[in-house]
Amino acid sequence: MLHVRDVFPSARVINYCEFYFNREGQDYGFDPEFPDSDPDGFRIRTENMTQLVSLVAADAGISPTRWQRSRYPELFQERISVIHDGIDLDIVKPDPIARIHLPQKSLTLTRGEQVITYVSRNLEPYRGFHVFMRTLPEIQRRLPRAHVLIVGGDDVSYGSPSGAGTYREKYLAEVGQQLDMSRVHFLGRIPYSDYLRVLQVSTAHVYLTYPFVLSWSMLEAMAAGAIVVGSRTAPVQEVIEDGHNGLLVDFFSQAELVESIAHVCDGGSGMDEVRHASMRTIREHFSLRDKCLPRQLDTLGVSTTSVRRAAIAARVASVLS
Template identity: 50%
Template structure:
């Protein structure tokens, strides 16, 4: 079996799978990533590509993403041509195509099966865009979104098999393409995660915080970047209320000051700065950790008395599943992607996304109930088992082995084409 894995930021979602497949006898597994990709310890066959140039600032705003995708596609195609000239032709190409890397994969390797991880398809209604009334969509936004989908439509057209991590994410793609999309999460390392009654962390200010400490209970919040898409603005408003009502609880907040999704604030360098202007918090009990090593991040989840996960109707975060696996009591937004894995009263407390008062109330109730006694946490640990690495590996393997078949076209479209 010859497999080529493509991800701009390799390994991305494919790390554990790349290592497992590379260890199989008779498998030749190689990868392509951008020159800035971190690589994967223990995986030696990573080839890097570099863009010939960046997109031009004078490009029409609607077309900037497509120009960037074309540049990524060209750079990756050049790297694949070199692989082909060296004698490597993959049986399967597994890729995250979100930046355009596989636009020309079939031109280099027409007989290779192309399997795409399809994370998202933009919609002006019913999902993330326009969800938050604080950030309404303009007509210009809607027009830009429609043009952006050109790349994702090409990706769906070009691939032989598509995979979405959750049913919700699959449902955001055009109904016409959904028969082509399998639902399979990549999996998280459930087996290595769990409660740790002795866990502790030290904050940047020197505060020592421990699991299950009734004198200093801990509320936690985690995101790649602190931004509205993950409800950071709602969390901060709730935290102000929580601190007013609970004089000894601490908040540990993990995440960077960049923007992964959405826009920067207009009048501040980042959303952390913006929200610290808008709310009054006790600086001695509010700990911004920034981005931290994975081992420290897991300890943050393990010391938590109440972990807050908020999300627009958007891609589900691995951090939610990892919090479930750690047995961390959860207070989460009652939004579509979250409801796929959490059930109010069984494995979490769910609140309306925009209701900071309800979020504060549920967080305080969770603290008062005792994190180590939470039935919800036990339910979450049980339910997250279906997102384990073994099932992810098996499901992806099954998708790669599927026979290649195009989407069935409606007979009316076929008639139009033949006429």
């Protein structure tokens, strides 16, 4: 956003305030297994410089969660509205007949089976991949019928590379000999339609994260009807109330994670109520069309009526063509 005001001097400029770096209370220094490469934290001030200059020039800001807004200096917080990007519930929704076919293993999974899912853009510690992988031997022992679907690439989005090979290779080398790999499926990066089917067949969706940016995948899993077992970290706690619309565990506790996953997959008491409360949370607070988009347009100073007219005109034009 640094030069947007220079290029469009008359425009209303709204910054997307996703994440402000701080030394305390978030990702920096959170995981003792992966100490930060900058122990003094000097890099953090540098990383915020462009944001600060951009915020001074902006008319307002949008942040997707209250916690993410709270990371910004108080001087700017009153100018930042909490408005999530939104989940398109016309697309992301339960599908009782959804199925995932894995041709290499001659296997088809449906909603009626025990399916544990894990999704991240890349498989790395920031999203708790190391914790999840270390639970798999015990999960497989506790749930001998369960299949695990893991979606994500082998690059690094956040943090540092593993040093030798990928994080997937690193943790398979650590626990792979203890696993029944016929029930653990690494899908890599897949088309969005396939990803949605993964969520739609999911019984328990694992979402672990450092105190950091909230992933769309957690909210989309809730919207698709999966029960999220999430880490007791910000901003997950802002969305999930433990036992009401999901389950929360200590990020570092493998035992808690195993127990919670087993409880969901075994159909523990109240799980149907949790599932319905989860979908209701998304519908009431994160619906793109009903909640988020109208507020985004209002912040931008755009008439929702004019947007509807433009959308109708575009649809008519596409039909006529």
